[in-house]
Amino acid sequence: MAQIEPGTGNIGAGVELSLQDKCALITGGSRGIGAATLRLFRRAGARVAFSYRAAAQQAETLATECGGAGVCHAIQQDLLTPADGEALIAASVAALGRLDCLVINHGIWPSHDAPIGSMADEQWRETLGTNLDSVFGLLRAGVAQMQRQPVHAEGTRGKIVLVSSTAGQRGEAFHTDYAASKGALISMTKGLSTELAAQGIAVNCVAPGWVHTDMSAETLADPLASKKIGSTIPLGRVGTPDEIAGPILFLCTPWAGFVQGEIFNVNGGAVLVG
Template identity: 65%
Template sequence: MLSSGGSGVTMSLAGRVALITGGSRGIGAATVRMFRQAGAKVVFNYRSATKEAEAIVAECGGAAVCRAVEQTLSTPEDGAALVRAAVAAFGRVDCAILNHGVWPAHDAPIAEMTSEQWRSTMGTNLDSVFGVVRTAVAQMKIQPKAQAQVGSARGHIVLISSTAGQRGEAFHVDYAATKGALISLTKSLSTELIGEGIYCNCVAPGWVATDASAGVLSDPVVSKKLLSLIPLGRPAHVDEIAAPVLFLCTPFAGFISGEIFNVNGGAVLVG
């Protein structure tokens, strides 16, 4: 909903239901909080962080407006099951945020990378994304538009890619390949779905300060090298990623589809 007045501009998602993958920590948790602050009901999944997930649900208003689903995402069937759980919880899915993913922290030269690592990364970062997107789009097509939606928007999909998907990442080719595929998937979905009022965009972060990146960013030698490649000189805060995701699901982004929204402190400049 678009709103402006004496109190400023409001990005409201009242009446919407958002499904956010990987929502128990890091970027996902920040996105869950921000979507709830915008008025959306939220369903998010977690794999093993039960206490963290329960704490976020409580913080965000309880089960009446926020649900955590224990669901591993490594196959298309896993993704489909999560969408069904979201529909069972709140009756619909208006926004699907594909935030989950794995980044094997150890360096793996291509000549030494195991088939098991390749398949595992592909399963989590790509196969399960396909399952969520396929099932969410099918749901968006059959459900009535949310009353609060403006214009032709029937649904929103936001994929979380990475700078690695744009410039590659040596010794992490499995991760970079999946994130590059998400960029291509964004463009393909936009071309296919925008005529039906389903928007698909992508947010591509650079380094973000999270639990997952803490080990790398706390290493004085490695972090100095990484931060030297970021003109802004620091990693992003999780809210600086969650906010663009939220924006892309509002009518303020009503003329944006198929876009790769780069949030990287100036590290990768692409048009």
């Protein structure tokens, strides 16, 4: 990263978190944390592609809101296998021309309790396929694309942010499939950050706690469940998608140039009391 000289700039003018002229892919970008991240990346100047699975009208409306053709591309792509992940990288590079930032945000969380003694093979395979196997394909193809690209002026080839969960750090009873997949993302972050640092590719992770999204809406709407969840969060509330999108943006800017292999906890202090 280019040195930021002390005393330069207009004092009081604000600090810019810019992704001007950068190209980013955000998976699972049509709603929740993904949509909030998409909007923030566009405000920061990035050209963006994002994936969606089924909500075509919602995705197209969001793409139009964020600038439409040329700067924001909605790509329909199931994400269940490594080949699915590789196909999404290819489609996004075709749309954008290159890949500077890869935000792996998609995932599923089966909301019903599933004791390990009776968890169905189908649930295990679908959760691990979506949350982990497709991520392998995204990373394999995404890293290869970044390695082919020239080094940017700030000395980097690309930024990768994986979105994990508090469940990946401390486990989650009756949701072993989800916790296992999210814990794997944390281990992948640590290993890949060491593997790729010398090549100018930064790999970091954001680990949210409970956040108001479509995925968590049913559970949070239950008064008893909501009260129990709130009691485990020192701040006394769940987060918003924007509060997760902000740290993701930061990790993709030059201001995070010396951050590598970090697990960025965004959970209202929940892990500290877990």
